Amino acid sequence: MSGIPPSLEKLAELMAKFPGIGRKSARRIAFSLLDRPREDIILLARAFLDVKDNVRRCPVCNHITESEPCDICQNPRRDSSVICVVKDSMDVLAIEKTTVFHGKYHVLGGLISPLNGIGPDDLSIEPLLIRAKEIHELVFAINSSVEGEMTMHYIRKMLSNCPVSISYLARGIPIGSDLEFVDDATLARALQSRIELKGE
Ligand SMILES: [Zn+2]
Incomplete structure (x- = not known):
């Protein structure tokens, strides 16, 4: 879309790929990031990576977990x-x-x-x-x-x-x-x- 800086448009495009986020909401989220302090953006980016790096599947029940086995499996x-x-x-x-x-x-x-x-x-x-x-x-x-x-x-x-x-x-x-x-x-x-x- 013309009039939108390419980096903003790219972010909106990526956000729109998430479930429940339409193109309009994606653009609104991307715009809202402009008004937030840089520290918030760093925290957000790190939170994305933490989920990707730390959350895995429980080897027993296949539920998502950060511990092995998951809390439910190891609860006596x-x-x-x-x-x-x-x-x-x-x-x-x-x-x-x-x-x-x-x-x-x-x-x-x-x-x-x-x-x-x-x-x-x-x-x-x-x-x-x-x-x-x-x-x-x-x-x-x-x-x-x-x-x-x-x-x-x-x-x-x-x-x-x-x-x-x-x-x-x-x-x-x-x-x-x-x-x-x-x-x-x-x-x-x-x-x-x-x-x-x-x-x-
Ligand atoms: Zn489990």
């Missing part, structure tokens, strides 16, 4: 016999906010989606199958989209010879909606009244 007060399976780390945060779940998690890192070329091997499914042998209950907290159903079906099939009890969230979660956008009370109720799946 969490029930190790129950694992809640979620699509991504945002879902862990949403469930933790309800404070009703006291087990541990497993973050798949996405859902099986043949259309997008995502198969079981692209997700953290193999480590989950190994963990499932040591636990009592596995709770699917995955939305019932086509990809969600496909992913749960695949995992259930792979666990057909495993004695683990499998349950899923009670009704109330809108089909296809991300857990992070479901209100706390609905999510808490769905977790507390989860339904056990009888052998297929």
Whole structure:
């Protein structure tokens, strides 16, 4: 766009690539940086790098963490016999906010989606199958989209010879909606009244 200094336009272009930031907001953020003290900009740039350099995946549950294993995995007060399976780390945060779940998690890192070329091997499914042998209950907290159903079906099939009890969230979660956008009370109720799946 003419009239905008190239460095400002470049920053706005980069910001617009982030989720939830449209072109207009990106330009507004870029402009607002002009009025901030240089120290703030340095802190911001460093915060970006710190996230990139320090946040990694927990080797046990695949949740984001700065320690290995993550705080949830190494918390002795969490029930190790129950694992809640979620699509991504945002879902862990949403469930933790309800404070009703006291087990541990497993973050798949996405859902099986043949259309997008995502198969079981692209997700953290193999480590989950190994963990499932040591636990009592596995709770699917995955939305019932086509990809969600496909992913749960695949995992259930792979666990057909495993004695683990499998349950899923009670009704109330809108089909296809991300857990992070479901209100706390609905999510808490769905977790507390989860339904056990009888052998297929
Ligand atoms: Zn962990």
